[in-house]
Amino acid sequence: MKKSFPPLGLVCAVIGAQWGDEGKGKVIDLLAEHFGVIARACGGANAGHTILVDGKKHVFRLLPSGCLHSGKSVVLGGGMVMHLPTLLEEIASLEGAGVSILDRLSLYPNAHIVFEYHKDIDAVLEERRMGQKGEGIGTTRKGIGPAYMEKAARSGLRLESLRWDVQLVKKELEDRRRAVVQMYGVRIDVDRECEEFARAQKLLAPHVVMNGPELLRDFLEREESILIEGAQATLLDIDQGTYPFVTSSCTTAAGALQGLGLAPRTLTSCIGVAKAYCTRVGSGAFATEDTAEAGNRLRERGGEYGSVTGRPRRCGWLHLPDLRYSAIVNGFDCWNITKLDVLDTEEVIPVGTGMDDRGNVLYEKLPGWKTSTRGITAFEKLPKEAKHYIEFIEKQTNLSARLIGTGQGREEMIVK
Numbered sequence: 001m002k003k004s005f006p007p008l009g010l011v012c013a014v015i016g017a018q019w020g021d022e023g024k025g026k027v028i029d030l031l032a033e034h035f036g037v038i039a040r041a042c043g044g045a046n047a048g049h050t051i052l053v054d055g056k057k058h059v060f061r062l063l064p065s066g067c068l069h070s071g072k073s074v075v076l077g078g079g080m081v082m083h084l085p086t087l088l089e090e091i092a093s094l095e096g097a098g099v100s101i102l103d104r105l106s107l108y109p110n111a112h113i114v115f116e117y118h119k120d121i122d123a124v125l126e127e128r129r130m131g132q133k134g135e136g137i138g139t140t141r142k143g144i145g146p147a148y149m150e151k152a153a154r155s156g157l158r159l160e161s162l163r164w165d166v167q168l169v170k171k172e173l174e175d176r177r178r179a180v181v182q183m184y185g186v187r188i189d190v191d192r193e194c195e196e197f198a199r200a201q202k203l204l205a206p207h208v209v210m211n212g213p214e215l216l217r218d219f220l221e222r223e224e225s226i227l228i229e230g231a232q233a234t235l236l237d238i239d240q241g242t243y244p245f246v247t248s249s250c251t252t253a254a255g256a257l258q259g260l261g262l263a264p265r266t267l268t269s270c271i272g273v274a275k276a277y278c279t280r281v282g283s284g285a286f287a288t289e290d291t292a293e294a295g296n297r298l299r300e301r302g303g304e305y306g307s308v309t310g311r312p313r314r315c316g317w318l319h320l321p322d323l324r325y326s327a328i329v330n331g332f333d334c335w336n337i338t339k340l341d342v343l344d345t346e347e348v349i350p351v352g353t354g355m356d357d358r359g360n361v362l363y364e365k366l367p368g369w370k371t372s373t374r375g376i377t378a379f380e381k382l383p384k385e386a387k388h389y390i391e392f393i394e395k396q397t398n399l400s401a402r403l404i405g406t407g408q409g410r411e412e413m414i415v416k
């Protein structure tokens, strides 16, 4: 990638503009070489960020996707909820592939721990919603909501407890055992939880820093730049998203800064990531969803199956009001429009531009290009209809698409 672009400054956040899975992982992997520190701020193993490097697929759940670049500091922020066995697994799998992580990993002490019983509560709450309302949220069942519930109730266990005697953690878990059975009918297997905890403790305790915000301040004072990998996406934000069909954390740029304890004015750039079409996993409104043939086509061409749960993603067309909304909420400087190549076979591409008085989506139908854009790295080389498609998005959102994805691979990206 050209060194001159993008002028991202010392702190850059990469944030999803739709309902997740926009391809944040790929652009983080691409940009990581220009930064000193790669950080995750919020969310947990509900995230699945897939990258393809030299034909090999890597899926990141808790660690940021920039990890493959050796020598970069890796930070997991205080807004996160962490399932420790998943983190151990990720570290082991990378270290097994020759990518060292432990020598450059820092964990915020105020991140919360996701235990097995949080996953069980997640499942119970989903079943209840299905029983009561006929549909659940469609969570990833990774225990995210219940872990944040405990955090908000001020009874959660945080990573700082990795420094405690495990007997103290045992006592904490025993204390909540009765309440959890009464409220959710869920049993906490304290011995098993403690076993997993002790395993994590051995490896991770030395990486829990005393003060996360001070750590990042020190990096910035040494002019080491920070790349923040957003997880989930703006429309899944608990405050600004499509509530109640959202995740339980703040997924916006502001949420990322809060999760890392970075002052808002330290952010120097923010890239919005949006697919050239749109997908959603789980329930909730999706105005431009196509439940017929075109949706199936997008799913198959785009490989739209969840990387965490394997669920088929709901597919449909780009909805410009959502992109404009996300740009307002996050203050994007530019777009990374991803997966343009998935539209290569479309005759006509509908784009949602607004709503009529009755709430029906208004579509503009743009001509397709019916030729492969796969792997193109120069904007000028795109077929004219594809250029027009991108320029239409730019005009309608008043933001330029400085990065355009044309394939899964690290190199398959237009930078303009």
Ligand code: GDP
Residues within 6 Å of the ligand: 016, 020, 021, 022, 023, 024, 025, 026, 047, 048, 049, 050, 051, 052, 302, 303, 307, 338, 339, 340, 341, 342, 404, 405, 406, 407, 408, 412
């Ligand atoms: P994330 O959660 O935002 O990181 O996105 P995911 O990794 O869950 O889903 C995006 C999927 O699209 C992954 O399988 C990526 O490898 C793939 N992908 C990313 N960018 C492109 C692109 O420009 N073209 C194609 N065809 N696939 C892409």
Ligand code: IMO
Residues within 6 Å of the ligand: 016, 019, 020, 021, 022, 046, 047, 048, 049, 137, 138, 139, 140, 141, 142, 143, 144, 145, 230, 231, 232, 233, 236, 245, 246, 247, 248, 281, 282, 283
């Ligand atoms: P990345 O980072 C897509 C969705 C779930 C569900 C809702 C709540 O890969 O983009 P949760 O388990 O968080 O309580 O589920 O949020 N969801 C995601 N959808 N990508 C994600 O992450 C998601 N993380 C959560 O499908 O609808």
Ligand code: MG
Residues within 6 Å of the ligand: 020, 021, 022, 047, 048, 049, 050, 307
């Ligand atoms: Mg994903």
